[in-house]
Amino acid sequence: MNNGQKDVQFMALTLEELAKQAGVSRSTVSRAINNHPNVDPETRARVLAIAEKLNYQPNLAARGLAAGRTRVLGLVIPTGVAALFSDPYFPILIQGISSACNAHDHSVMLWLAEPEYERRTIHQILQSGLIDGVIVSSMLGNDPLIKALTEHKKPFVLVGRHPTDSRVSYVDVDNRDAVREAVAYMLRLGYQRIATITGPQDMTVGVDRLDGYRAALRGRGILPDPMLIANGDFTEQGGYAAMQRLLPLEPDGVFVASDTMALGAMRALREVGKRIPDDLGLIGFDDLPLAARLDPPLTTVRQPVTRLGATAVEMLIDLIQEPDPRPRRVVLPTELVLRGSCRTAF
């Protein structure tokens, strides 16, 4: 470093220096650190011990330059997602991803992608040389990012399946089926006129959950009434507004596509004096921590958000290590958590 600044800083230990301390060559130390097979176990142990003692940390920039791998994963969340600031889903997902990265000796680089992130930012992500792969959460519609990632042959994984492109790797839950079961449960209980508050229809997850709702009705020979489908945006306000629109139509049950929106729906119901579950049954989705504490406790579909994040990380690392063109897919199980927001006896 010749800019005079770094001299002032705590000087980091280099491989070369560590090698001198251990009485072996730079190459051997590198091999020991990176678990290469052809190293004498004794030598490896000695090197690792000294590295530990001197608290050696490889310089990731140098490693990135030399090997083309930095052990840094990018996490992209489009800020166009209104719920980002209100739905605890995101912090939980971020935590899951971050924690799994730590466990695998990787780091997370966060990209809250602003709407106009078209050209420049995408290429910045891909060519910066700092990132080995990318996790994309809550993709909106047919995001140009996906195309760019594919073109650049940069490994990536979606959290939530891609609506059209089957070559894309993803982790997801079976939203459609989970919702179908939840609504079928309401029907079995005796609910007759079940409405739904949907997620944004430009997100796959929003579409899938609505599909599940329709499938459940059709499974009982009921023709879904478009009037009973109110669009929401995964925010509390969205749920509140949607519930207000549904109220005049007098549904006796509502499937709400997220717990956060269910919270808003409950607020709307409280305002007009409707009681849950006596006047109206409610089922949510997510099983956020708050769901159990609502009044009444919310019956909801539990999805393993932390595991979703951890799985995405593991898939991505796998994909980076063995860049195999075959897409990987994992679908994690959900669970209908029965609480007090549906009446069990009519």
Next chain:
Amino acid sequence: MNNGQKDVQFMALTLEELAKQAGVSRSTVSRAINNHPNVDPETRARVLAIAEKLNYQPNLAARGLAAGRTRVLGLVIPTGVAALFSDPYFPILIQGISSACNAHDHSVMLWLAEPEYERRTIHQILQSGLIDGVIVSSMLGNDPLIKALTEHKKPFVLVGRHPTDSRVSYVDVDNRDAVREAVAYMLRLGYQRIATITGPQDMTVGVDRLDGYRAALRGRGILPDPMLIANGDFTEQGGYAAMQRLLPLEPDGVFVASDTMALGAMRALREVGKRIPDDLGLIGFDDLPLAARLDPPLTTVRQPVTRLGATAVEMLIDLIQEPDPRPRRVVLPTELVLRGSCRTAF
């Protein structure tokens, strides 16, 4: 790259290649890109035009190695903070930081620091060579991270002042004074027996807000009653539980140290049939988006969270560019937002 993997990937444009295209040397291109003074304006324009056309992106790993700067900032949030997963404060702060970074052509690396991040992780952060500086949010107590950062001479900025060390740079709001004013306002309205629900007392912000509460009471000659001080942890549940503890003591007003906890307090009050503001006045802190939508709308102290994040970024970049030992401090203004959770006439 000799591992055969990168060959398959979209080959990134290098400085050297760009230089050839522009008919100048590598050095001149570097100077043009980095805004060095001694470049012919015409040459610079030509180089930049070609760079734009070919969509050149410097390799940050290489730049980091050569210059010791990567234009990446670390953001550390201890996961010990219970509220991380429920309080929208954090997403808003993260968004503010991320957005400011984008605007300044920097990136954010996220570290959700797990409790046992003592040795290894800290050094990893500092010596990875990937990070120019660090923003630390919601530090707990006297975090060892601060000591490590200082020792390594790594520039850093706190969001929220340091409890003891005056050499540390930070951005904050004047929590004490903001709360003092809020509670003084309640006293002026005629509230007699004002309790408080505090933040965690191992966080400076928790201590400062409690101090403000005490100062307001003392300002009116009232001796703060320790019984009327209920500890919370900035979560909704914490607020709920604290309110339940306060109820038997029959306060007529409560200052709650965060809106999220106020939400919990309102739930506790609703459960026992207490009306706000008639039976009990309430003031929160943060002015989260939800505060205005509560029933009744919550009177609260607004703090500019996005600006807090943006300011932290700007301070840090400044600190990196000119590593001046003088600590920088910025205190942003708050505002008491009057809504319906305090009775104005007795």
Next chain:
DNA sequence: GCGGTTCATGGGAGCGCTCCCATGAATAAC
């Protein structure tokens, strides 16, 4: 008109690491 300065430019060195190849010792094979 000539020495001194300014300044745009080019090329060398090197940041810390990984990968490849060469070396030589130990082992296996006949």
Next chain:
DNA sequence: GTTATTCATGGGAGCGCTCCCATGAACCGC
């Protein structure tokens, strides 16, 4: 005992960039 094979190790090259120094052209003042 000799040749083939395995394998631990060391050193060179180079990843893409920035910084320093050298070069030479243009300009200044007297």
